[in-house]
Structures are given as C-alpha cells and as structure tokens.
Amino acid sequence: MKKNLFILFAAAMFCACNNANSQTEKTTTPVTDTDSIVDDCEEEGEDCTCGEGDDYVIVNFSGTQPTILDFAHALLSFEGMGEGYGNFREAIEAYDKGKKPENGELVVDKQNGYINYTAKWSEDDPGLTHVTTNEMCYWNCKDGQHKIIASNIKVKQGNRHIDTEVTGITYLCYDGETKTMEWNSADQLGALVLPEDLCWPVQDYENSQLGNDYFRYMPTYTLPRVGKNIKVEIADTSIPASKHRTCELVWDGTAFQKKFSK
Numbered sequence: 001m002k003k004n005l006f007i008l009f010a011a012a013m014f015c016a017c018n019n020a021n022s023q024t025e026k027t028t029t030p031v032t033d034t035d036s037i038v039d040d041c042e043e044e045g046e047d048c049t050c051g052e053g054d055d056y057v058i059v060n061f062s063g064t065q066p067t068i069l070d071f072a073h074a075l076l077s078f079e080g081m082g083e084g085y086g087n088f089r090e091a092i093e094a095y096d097k098g099k100k101p102e103n104g105e106l107v108v109d110k111q112n113g114y115i116n117y118t119a120k121w122s123e124d125d126p127g128l129t130h131v132t133t134n135e136m137c138y139w140n141c142k143d144g145q146h147k148i149i150a151s152n153i154k155v156k157q158g159n160r161h162i163d164t165e166v167t168g169i170t171y172l173c174y175d176g177e178t179k180t181m182e183w184n185s186a187d188q189l190g191a192l193v194l195p196e197d198l199c200w201p202v203q204d205y206e207n208s209q210l211g212n213d214y215f216r217y218m219p220t221y222t223l224p225r226v227g228k229n230i231k232v233e234i235a236d237t238s239i240p241a242s243k244h245r246t247c248e249l250v251w252d253g254t255a256f257q258k259k260f261s262k
Contacts, residue, residue: 056182059174068113069095071149071174072136074181085166088134091117104132113138114225131156135223138174142253147174148189149181150230152221161220161235169221169230190255191230193219193247198234200245200262217244230256 057077061070069092075081076089091101095108104119115136120129135152152169155162171184171191186192195210195217196203203209210217216236223230230249249256 056180059179059181065176066147066174067110068115068136068138069108069110071138071172071181072115075136075149075151075172085134087119087132088117109225112225114223116225128157130162137223137225139228139251140253145176147176148172148184148251149174150223152223154220159236159238160216161218163215163218163235169223190257191249193232193249193258195219195234197258197260198232198244198247200243202245213239219247229259 055078057074059066059070059074061067066074072092076085076092081089087101087103091104091106094101095106100106101117101119103121104117107114107116109115115134117134118131120131132155133153136150138147138149140147149172150169151172153167155164155167161167169186169191171186171189172181173184174181194205195214196205196208198219199210199213199217208214216234216239218235219232220235221230221232228251232247232249234244246261248259250259
C-alpha cells in the first residue's frame with residue numbers, strides 16, 4: 001500500500017524547471033552555462049513537457065521574467081500548502097520584510113534561481129534532532145516559453161533521511177504566455193525514480209524483494225544551486241555502497257534523462 005502511495009505521490013510531483021537557466025539571473029543551476037541556456041531558449045520545435053490541468057496559480061512578478069522568489073510566492077499561494085510548508089512560508093515572509101527567519105536559515109539566490117531553507121527541530125526527545133530542508137529551483141525549457149520548477153522537502157535524522165507525508169520532490173510548469181504555474185508529474189518529465197532503481201543489483205518493481213528495506217532505499221533528492229542536474233541517493237546512506245547506486249537526473253531542455261552510477 002505504501003509503495004502504491006509513493007508512486008501516486010511521485011506521479012503528482014510538480015514540474016519545476018529549476019535548472020532552467022532561462023536567464024543568468026534566475027537560473028537555478030545554469031549561471032555557469034548562460035550561453036548554452038540562451039541557445040536552448042532560441043531553439044524551436046521542442047516543447048517543454050507540461051501538464052494540462054485546471055489547478056494553477058498566477059505568477060505575479062515585476063520586470064521581464066519571474067525570479068525563483070516569485071515562483072516561491074506562487075507555490076505558497078496554492079490551496080492546501082500547509083504542513084511541510086508552514087515554516088518555509090514564515091521564512092519567506094520574513095525575507096520579504098527584510099528580516100531573518102525566527103527559526104533556521106534561509107538562502108535566496110536569485111542569480112542562480114535557487115532557494116534553500118534549513119531548520120533543526122526535535123520532538124519529545126531533545127537528543128533526537130531532525131534537520132528539515134526545503135529547496136526550490138527551476139530550469140528553462142528549449143521552447144523559450146516554459147520553465148520547470150522543482151520543490152523538494154527532506155528530513156534527516158542522523159545518517160538517514162526519513163519518509164514522512166510531506167517529504168519528497170514535486171514539480172510544476174510555468175507558462176510564460178499565460179503567466180500561470182501548474183502541477184506536473186515526475187513520470188511525465190522522465191524524473192520518476194523508484195527504490196528498486198537504486199538498489200544493486202537492480203530489482204524489478206513487480207517482483208521487488210526489498211521488503212522491510214523498502215524505505216531505506218527511498219529516493220532522496222538534492223536540487224542544484226549551480227549546474228543542471230538533480231542528485232538522487234538512497235535514504236539510508238549506511239547501506240554498503242556495493243548494495244546500492246546513485247542517480248543523476250540530467251536536464252536536456254525538455255525533460256530529464258536518468259544517469260545511474262552503475
């Protein structure tokens with residue numbers, strides 16, 4: 001049941017073009033590759049993979065193009081953006097007022113199109129500390145009209161990332177013509193990674209033998225602040241390297257290509 005929920009969640013991920021690199025100012029990953037970004041945007045004939053749903057928001061911004069901060073505001077304007085985004089929302093609101101967040105640290109890198117909010121917290125046991133990270137970035141699409149935005153939440157306890165109802169990566173797609181942003185799926189973008197993909201030897205999903213280790217192999221994502229690729233590793237890094245592999249989601253201007261370490 002949990003495995004099916006994971007796939008449904010992954011399929012509902014938003015479409016975020018973080019590594020878009022549409023402009024030097026807001027290219028989450030591509031500040032170092034501005035020329036190629038411009039070339040990509042000028043290419044025609046290939047459309048970014050975007051959904052066609054009716055759940056969207058208007059992206060408000062000043063200037064010619066939205067920044068990663070504008071995308072963050074738009075993301076938080078969706079209905080139901082509560083648990084998992086509460087502290088992130090407060091941090092963004094504090095930033096808008098020229099203040100630091102009361103809890104945690106916030107980095108807003110408009111030039112590279114990247115946001116990172118990290119905070120520590122503990123539950124009943126003061127000695128049991130969790131570190132929560134909210135990340136956002138985007139990529140420019142080759143058609144010059146769309147951008148893919150990614151929002152990533154992860155919670156780490158010791159050397160292991162833990163799975164919660166709010167952790168994981170989601171994607172959105174921004175349409176420059178309508179100035180709207182809507183949810184997109186990881187599968188549609190070629191970015192769906194399953195626990196079976198990361199174990200070694202690789203296992204077939206239908207005949208998975210992971211059993212109780214399933215959540216130890218859950219994909220954990222790191223968005224790029226510089227560059228274009230998303231790094232994917234297993235949740236529990238204490239598992240011997242001989243029994244798992246990593247993955248990079250390589251942005252090609254329209255979708256992601258999976259590149260595994262072995």
